[in-house]
Amino acid sequence: MAIDITALSDEQQLALQQFTSVTDQELDAAVPLLQKCQWNAQIAITRFFDGDADTIDPTTEAAAAAQQPPPPSQSARRTETLMDSIASPRSSTSRSRRNNNGGGGDGGLEPAPRVVPTPESQLTQPVPFPFSLLLLPFNLTYAIFQRVLGTVGYIFPFIPRLLNRFYSGRASQPSRDVRRRPLSPRDTAERFTREFEEEYGVEAGTVPFHPSGYASAFDMAKREVKYLLVLLLSPEHDDTAPFIRETLLSPSFLTYLKEPRNNLILWAGSLADAEPYQVASALNATRFPYVCLIAHTPSVSTTAMSKLVNSAGLVAPEELLGKLRSAMHSHDAQLERIRSQRREQLASRSLRQEQESAYERSLAADREKARRRREEEAEREKVEREEREREERRADEARKVAQWRRWRAQTIPSEPGVEVKDVVRISLRLPSGERVVRKFRAEAGVEELYAFVECYDLLSGEAGDLSEKELQQPEGYRHEYQFRLVSPMPREVFEVEKGGTIRERIGRSGNLIVEKTLGEEEEEEEDNGEA
Incomplete structure (x- = not known):
């Protein structure tokens, strides 16, 4: 059945684009699942990869999610996080220390959420027209004040940094640049890669960044049983440039990232964009640059993705590689067991498909033989029928000729x-x-x-002898x-x-x-x- 995309709303088209970019499903299979999930892309993607859309009612789950309060805007979210950090500095310090030291056993692993960027149209709600007229003078005053402050900050660039350090400090929650034009996850990743290569003067492909959004990298790591290395950079922190030049671009670290046997997917983002900001909030990142290794943890759940090790702030490449190797070495056995199981399942599925294909070919050959046999039998029956009809016509013709001759002989x-x-x-x-x-x-x-x-x-x-009774002339015979x-x-x-x-x-x-x-x-x- 053909799907008319133009009949969908903007939010539905965005949800459909997110779902298809992650799952690579066709439209005729994606639209029914999204409709059951009330066009909630995150629930639909979770149900697709968990494979329990038939056992768990996604409509009830989507309805429950719709009854929850809407997510706060970016500014409200940032203010709330700042207040939490100011109110409980001790908890923030202990969480940062735990992030720097990494996790312990499987029991201490923190779950790694799957983050789908919220559309801007859902974050901001339009103000009714009467209220917009009332707020027009305040909006004009705010715009003029923002322009003046922007000009002063441009002339004296040290003033915004001093203000940021005075109000928030280096350990505060990240902020995003709301003036940057929001893009789709793939376009955001491409823009980050392009700005990274231009700023640090590296050639294209030097750092193997994932070319799409966080949800796409998360799903690929889950589907292909690989490690997901998340790198979050904040342009407001002074440690960003040294970390990139000394750690990320070091030859040993780049070689480790590009080694195929490590099964590593690198996803990076700048907190100036909306999606990396949401990922940082979901991963509880407080210090930057922030590095987090995520992998599938079957000991926790059959579908769980957990954070194996964290690293925040400036760190040497040898120290960071040591943390990653240690965490991956302790987790390789579980992932290899899952990979072997999936290879066996893939092999059995391929064998079953080959057997079904061979059966279909054999069935098609048998059908072709039966068709040819039916055609030959039909042709033979047709020839025999035509021959019988010819013989009958000849016999009837001969009978009429004999009758006519006997009748004509009596009339001579x-x-x-x-x-x-x-x-x-x-x-x-x-x-x-x-x-x-x-x-x-x-x-x-x-x-x-x-x-x-x-x-x-x-x-x-x-x-x-013609002495028998008089014969009649055959009817219709000439x-x-x-x-x-x-x-x-x-x-x-x-x-x-x-x-x-x-x-x-x-x-x-x-x-x-x-x-x-x-x-x-x-x-x-x-x-x-x-x-």
Whole structure:
């Protein structure tokens, strides 16, 4: 069934784009699941990868999610986080220390949430028109004040940094630049990669960043059983540039990232964008640059993704590589067991598909053979039916010819006697070589002469007795003579179709030869059949 995308709203189209970019599903399979989930892309993606859309009702789950209060705006979220950090500095310090030291056993692993960026249209709600008129003077004043502060900050760039340090400090929650144009996750990743390469002067592809959003990298790591290395950078922190130049761009770290056997996916983002800001909030990141290693943890749950190790702030490449290698080494056995299970499942699925394909090919070959056999049987039956019909027509034709000859033999007048003076004497040479001489009345037609030749064997008594009851002429039958009468010298053909009496056409006497025409017609029929 064809899906009309133009009939969907902007929010539904965005949810459909998020779902298809993550799951690579076709539209005809994606739209029904999104409709069941009330167009909640995050719930639909979770149900798709967990494979429990049939056992768990996504409609109830989406309805429950819709009843929850809407997410706060970016500014409110930032203010709330700042107040929490100011109110409980001790908890923030302990959480940062735990992030720097990494996690312990499986029991101490923190879950890694899957973050889907919230559309800007859902974060901000339009103000009704009457209130917008009332707030117009305040909005104009705020815009002028913001322009003035922006100009002062541009002329004196040290003032915004001093204000930021005075109000928030280096350990505060990150802030995002609301003036940056919001883009889709893929476009945001491409913009970050392009700005990174331009700012630090590296060639394209030097750092293997994931080319799409965090949710796409998260799902790929879960689907392909790989490690997800999340890197969050804040342009407001002074440690960002040294970390990139000394740690991220170090040859040993780049070699480790690009090694295929490490099964590592690198996703990075700048907190100036909306999606990395949401990821930082979901991962409880407080210090930057922030590095987090995420992987599938089957010991926690069959579908769980957990944070294995964290690192915040400036760190040497050897120290960071040591943390990553230690965490991956302790977790490799579990992931390799899952990979082997999936390889076995893939092999069995491929074998089953090959068997089904071979069965389908064999079934198709059998169907083709049966079809050809039916066609051959139908063709043979058609030939046999046509042959029977031909034989029946021949038999019916022969029966009608025999009936007509016996009927015509009874209607031929007998030879006139000596008392009849006006007669025509005809000498006939039959195809058998026999010569027959017979008298006919002068007013007799030429057709009677032909009928005499046709019925001569019956009249002479060679083909049976005519003393039986009188026969009727066959209905709907028109007899055609298969011979013609010809005078030898000079040669002249007396056709029966021209009619006339014997006296008018032949005279008082004549010698005629009976020439058969059946052979010529049969040759013509054979020629037509060959053609």
